[in-house]
Amino acid sequence: WVIAEQGAFTRRATTVPLYDTLGEHAVSYVINQTQVRTVICSSAEVPKLLSCREACPSLATIVCLAPAAALREPCEAAGLQLLDFCQVETCGAKATYQPLTGEESDIGTFCYTSGTTGGMLANVAGLTKLVTTESPLLKFGAEDEAYLSYLPLAHVMERLVQTMMYHFGAAIGFSQGDSRKIMDDVAALRPTLFACVPRILNRVYDNVVGAVRKAGGMKESHFERAMEAKKEGLRNGFLTHPYWDNTVFDDIKKKLGFDRARLVVTGSAPIASHVLTFMRALLACPVVEGYGQTEATCAVSYAHVHDFSVGNVGLPVGCLEVKLADVPAMGYLSTDTQHGSKGDFISCKGRGEICYRGPCTFRGYYKMPEKTKETIDSDGWVHSGDIGMWLKTGQLKIIDRKKSIFKLSQGEYIAPDKIENVITESPLVAQSFVYGNSFQSRLVAVIVPDFEYLPEHFPSTATGIGSSKALCESDAVRSLVLRSVQEISDKNKLRGFEKVKAVHLTSIPFTAENGLLTPSFKLKRDVAFKTFEKEIDRLYENIGDKVANGQRVEKSA
Structure with missing residues (x-):
């Protein structure tokens, strides 16, 4: 995969990376x-290509890794x-040719995103984009670096970090492909650079804290003293800390x-802020939180390595301008000076939709001019x-989501992503899907x-209960679990309707x-609703709101 992409770039060929989880319809599209x-x-993907052959007249050649004779x-x-x-x-290897120099106008790659609401979008990026985006991080590179690759190879963040690794001749170790064994891969490779989603760090936090509590006594008190220091x-x-x-x-x-x-x-x-601080203290190295999108060719902002604050995503990358645009329907204005509920205000320097522009942003959605116009305005933003909002210290903080919000019947706006992120702070919760409608x-x-945490730390819940299904x-x-979710919601000061x-x-x-x-680990809300529609209806019936097809049904007298 890596050799193929780098080889294509030397010939000014346009690459179209695909996730192996895509179905036949998506592949042919x-x-x-x-x-x-x-x-x-790989040979495992060839049958998928054969099945959609008639629908793909342009396809002429398949280059297969170890093709089976059959x-x-x-x-x-x-x-x-x-x-x-x-x-x-x-x-x-036998051919002799000089690599072709790319032009800024070249389409270097298509970055397809499988949207959380279904459709696929082709982000058009030039060959210069990865180089522009990576430059702020190159100072961390050295020949003795080692990076663990576990994200899908088509993921834009994975491609960005790998491009960095190639730049300074570092080593890349590829994971086994099983998310449950990522920590085994970390132990085997001992990476110097690790890029991950928060869930991985949550797992490290839970395992370390769980082991310390299990040890108890002097070991636990000794660890707590060390952590506080x-x-x-x-x-x-x-x-x-020298001691x-x-x-x-x-x-550890x-x-x-x-x-x-x-x-x-x-x-x-x-x-979660406490997990971020814990990991910095434990690892004694910068643990940096960032914010990005495929449309930005990965990063929009990230924290400085010497900034140990929490609850923000740092400063804009050097190749981007970032501004906040008013969203009056949600009550967010770029002139706002406060954020939060009554009695719990945070000072800020404006709130609004995060907009960015610069040389590393995408050119638009391929063959989708209307969708492109919806996303990129006339000034290039x-x-x-x-x-987001600007903190007084200049960092960017993500506070809400415009695209996936919905209203409850009383007119209150709900950002489910925000609530799900809070819920998964509970040690009892691995994943969550929050649902509601107007x-x-x-x-x-x-x-x-x-399921690792439940039996180990709450053995009474597992008494007489064997399988994961029985636990559920x-x-x-x-x-x-509901009590834990409510406690973590109170701790994070969610409002009553949230x-x-x-x-x-x-x-x-x-x-x-x-x-x-999605292949980049975003929840597909429409698929989740269809999968659990009966269970969701049952939940509403149990709390007194009878529903049918996602809509409230008037109760009979």
């Missing part, structure tokens, strides 16, 4: 929209040339595989759909419990494979 002639893939005949019958990737490499150091601008790192944290880091870590980057969703006055949620069907476990009133527990994880997540 992409091939036809971009008029792809050659596909490079694939040749059906490919020939379909009028497709099947080549062995190794043979193509051998031919290329490190947190105090962070408040004063120090990442390391506590050596006596407590170095051994080594067991985890983070003993060589120099930089940890997290994004895609907000990370890309409208993100996210609501016919309902209350919110409900579908929750995937953390237990009234005691459901009450326990609090979940009932939960359904499921043992089915949200994954890209079962269609509940």
Whole structure:
């Protein structure tokens, strides 16, 4: 995959990376929209291409990694040339040519995003975009760097970081492809640079805290003293501690595989402030939270490595201008000086939709001019759909979401992403889907419990209960999870109408494979609703709101 993409760039060829989780319809849609002639893939993907062959007249050649002999005949019958990737490499090694220099006007790549509401969007990016975006981070590079690649290779953040690694000749270790074994991969590689989603760091936090509590006694009190000392150091601008790192944290880091870590980057969703501080104290290296979008060729902003504050996504990257646009319908104005509920205000320097422009932004959605106009205004500003505010210290803070919001029956706006991020701070919650609509006055949620945490830390809930499915069907476990969700909601000061009133527990994880997540791990809300529609209806019936097809039904007298 990596060799193919880099080789294509040397010939000024346009690449169209695809996620292997895409179905036949999505694959044929992409091939036809971009008029792809050659596909490079594993043998497992060839049957998918054969099944949509008639719908893809432009497709002429398949370059396959170790193609099975049985694939040749059906490919020939379909009028497709099947080549062995190794043979193509051998031919290329014998050829002598100079790499072609790309022009700024070239379309370097298409970055397809599988939208959270269904449709696929082709983000058009030039070859210069990755280079422009990566430049602020290059100072962290060295030849002895090692990076663990576990995000999908088509993911724009993964491609950005890998481009950085190639620039300074660092090593890249590829994960096993099983998200449940990521920490095993970390322990094996001992990466110096680790880019991850908050859920991974939440797992580290839960495991370390759980092990410390289980040990108890002097070990627990010793760890807590060490952690408080490190947190105090962070408040004063120090990442390391000469005594506590050596006596407590170095051994933990080594067991985890983070003993060589120099930089940890997290994004895609907000990370809880206490987890971020904990990880900085534990790892004694910068743990940086960032904010980005595919349309920005990854990063819009990220925290400075010496900024140990929490609850923000740092400063804009050097190649972008960022502004906040008024959203009067939601009560956000660029002239606002305060944010928060009564009695809990935060001073700010404006609130509104985050907009950005610069040389690293995308050119538009391919062959979708109307969608492009909706996103990029006449002055070149890309409208993100996210609501942010400027803190007094200059950092950007994400506070709401414009695109996925909905109203409850009483007219209050709900940003489900925000509530889900709060809910997953509970150690009992692995994943969540918050639901409501304009016919309902209350919110409900579908929750995937953390099955590692439940039995270990709440053994009473597992008494007489064996499987994960049985745990989810237990009234005691459901009450326990709901109570935990309510406590974490109170702790984060969610308003009354933002609090979940009932939960359904499921043992089915949200994954890209079962269609509940996009390949970049965003929840597909329409798919989630269709999957759990009956359970959601039942939740509303249980709390006194009878529904049918997502709409309130008047109760009979």
